[in-house]
Amino acid sequence: MEYRFDEKVRYAKTHEWVRMDGAEAVVGISDYAQDKLSDVVFVDLPAVGKELKKETSCMVIESVKAAEEVFAPVSGVVAARNEKLVKSPELVNKDPFGDGWLVRVRLSDAKELDSLMDPASYKKFVETL
């Protein structure tokens, strides 16, 4: 199975990715994660203003056969949520690194990005699974 690995993001072991866009971090789940979930039917996005703590569960993504928790890859406050996912949850499957983004976060500690994996390391990690 050939998974896509976006080169412009950093990855958490729990398969979330982070990309800086100006002062905010964009967060989503990887191509590997969306494939394992299969067709997403619902995303339980956190409210704008909600505080996120790194490695703590912040939302649930549901498919027909699973409901997986998404663990915040960084700490901060939710600045925006991808409202398109309400009507079109399948965007998570179709474009996990682009239109399938989940939330934008105002970081509380930029140093947390350093402990995330770069694309090459994450790719190696996925190959062991």
Add this chain to the structure above:
Amino acid sequence: MPEPLIFEISRKGREGVSLPACDVPETSIPPGLRRSELLLPEVSEIDVVRHYVRLSQLNYAVDTGFYPLGSCTMKYNPKANDAAARMAGFAELHPLQDPSTAQGALAVMHGLQAMMAEIGGFPAVSLQPSAGAHGELTGIFIMRRYHADNGQHARTRILVPDSAHGTNPASTAMAGFEAVEVPSDTRGNIDIKRLKENLDERVAGLMLTNPNTLGLFEENILEVTRLVHDAGGLVYGDGANFNAILGVARPGAMGIDVMHFNLHKTFSTPHGGGGPGAGAVGVVEKLADYLPGPIVAVAESDRGSTVSTRYEWFMPAKTIGRVKSFHGNFGILVRAYVYIRMLGAEGLRAVAENAVLNANYLQARLTSVYPVPYGDRTCMHEFVAQGKLASAPDIRAMDISKRLIDYGFHPPTNYFPLIVPEALMIEPTETESLETLDRFADTLLRIAEEAAAHPELLHEAPHSSPVRRLDEVRAARELKVTAG
């Protein structure tokens, strides 16, 4: 032809049942209390009958054909059971009638309590829970109370094997405990080393299914239960697979402290499209006072009498409380009672022997083509094969299952237990003939050939059922759960 919804058959003004005229003076009903409309279907009786008859014809059932759903025990449901449940003295009895007017029903319940106690090896039984999961919740509450009464308040965890049915951790959480998973070893038993690592003063108990969901008898059962007891815990037995050891072994003698029996599996009561069932619970002596009640006891004055026996309701002294209204699913209990009376001790043992023989026969016939991860062991009443064919790597358990439908069989349980990828859990039960087993095995072997030569037959299956593969993603996204 798809069957219309009953709402689509409805026509304004149509009427079904007729009712008698009011024979008492009428009392006015305050207009403010009356509802304005009720949009139920308006159909005549012939519409009702044709609709439901046609719907029934879309169903596959045990009475239609072979139904090898692992861990569900889809055995034949004897019609004598139903005949007894329909008797007016049972079917028209109100649960709150004075016990003196319900001695027959109480005798049935008392008799069933006693027979289940004997069969399971437990001195005390409650027939109140409605289902296996309900029995699990009951059992865990019993464990909680027992530990609390003994000052053991730190016991907040329950160990659950990784092969366990989803109801086990769900019941655990519902009762306020933390479910801790214990893996299985390479022989399919619970991993003793990992079990020991997890057994400490935080553990309230272990939930065990024996035989387990891999269809295997726990080879170290006595050691397992001893270890749990030594650590101060209790052992809960999930009786879903009891069909394998009826009359062959008693869970009460294996160190199980509290166990539920699925009357709708082992004891032949019909499954009804998903229920109703009954989850009788048996316990060891030290837990007897905690059972949910009321249960049936011989009236105080009649104990020791050889002439007559009167029965009465009895609330166990330290009961965990009611787990449902009234006494239990009596209509189901009657059926189980009749079944056990028809079988007797010899019949029960014959059930287990034949159930296990049938499963081993199928395993032997299939193992050359379908991987059976623990196939070197004697399976019990069921075994887990994998829907993985060396000759057809693109084919999965789902495809094989759907193709079985085209051959007139209900598929086995799919994708459970979770620890076996592409699992096909096959449980034939004892009520199937050798010809049926051979036809099923031959079909699976043929499907394996199709998988290599014509995979599209499997991928697109089923072809001949009332509907083709259904879009579950669409259902979950649109959530159309009520008619228009």
Add this chain to the structure above:
Amino acid sequence: MSFIPNTEADRARMREVIGISSNADLFTDVPEKLRFPRLDLPGALSELEVLAELDAMARLDTHTGQAPSFLGAGAYHHFIPAVVDAMVSRSEFATAYTPYQPEISQGTLQAIFEYQSMIARLTGMDVSNASHYDGATSTAEAVIMALNVAQKQRRCVILSRGLHPQYRAVVRTYTQGMGLTIAGDEDRVDGIEGLGLLCDETTACVVVQNPDFLGRIAEPGQVAALARRAHAVGALLIVVANPISLGLLVPPGEMEADVVAGEGQALGNHLSFGGPCLGFFAFRRDQIRKSSGRIAGQTEDHDGRRGFVFTLSTREQHIRREKATSNICTNQSLNALTAAVYMTALGPRGLRRVAELCWHKAHYAASRIAAVSGYVVAPGEFFHEFAVRCPRPVQRISARLYEKHGIIGGYDLGADYPELGNAMLLCCTEVNTKEQIDRLVDALEDCRHA
């Protein structure tokens, strides 16, 4: 007789293929000292013998078809049209399993979808599940749902004293591990107004029953006011309803209820000594992901044909395991089907007519009993049950009613509502004739000195 088709010859052949010499070889994993215990059970009976035995046992019972009965209290004797049993005893319904293969279970799935739709309309709510075990566990599951909606942050549950005593007991059993405060039902048997005052930000839900256990009906405006009070503090209102009464009365959905639970036995299911029952469970669409129990949903197949599947299974135990909204697996599917057939056979006018007959007969009985010296009928509006204060202990009256007059009397409220004194809960349904009611009145007169 064990319903095993295979003969000894068949078994010998199978053993050969497996490679064993006797059936006992199959059980070598069972510890030897535990193997093949002698079970002390009565000897096997033929079908003829067992049915004769059961028939004799059934005849020891006096059932509601033999003696006029005025017993309700959560289980009701209603007329069941013959078409109901004819449909639900079909073995394609009765011997099918849970629809794990939806393509060959469309009968069950469509019937359940229709049942859900009917319950939603009956209760005035958006959505219904495919059943819980009974009214009591359905109520407990509603309380758990409210706790989940409040993200487990609220620890207080308010129960009305008018809620069925057994349902209150089951709510307590189910929540015993949760460290909750359950209040409201200790000592007030007045109406529901006072419950609003008990609501605050620690309240997850308020549970009322309407008509309540004593048969009393609350004004829709009163219930709606309680709902608003609950909502103002972020709590849910759960209403337990009688499904037959909903053929006539304003449904809880129009009183701003959040969850409607209750016992559906009265919808075409035999009394059967209290089980199997039918817990119905209806709620608002925006809370669907917090709900429990199976839910059938509509979809299409490969060829665009309409079909039905169980959906939102990620709430359930087989997928979500310890995070499931409930542990329920086997439910009361056949009883739900029974209710659907019953509602279909009666239709909206039929169901309303059943409810009206219950109303008129109960009110006739109450007015006649009120005229018998020594008996005091509780005041207030009621549906088909009412409490009567009696001149003698209820046990004595009931015994005399049965032994001398062959009548099954009402429910003794003494254990559950001692504040009412010697009180009996009497129920009349469409099956009680005027003649039976008149006989009851005469018998009660006779029991004044029991």
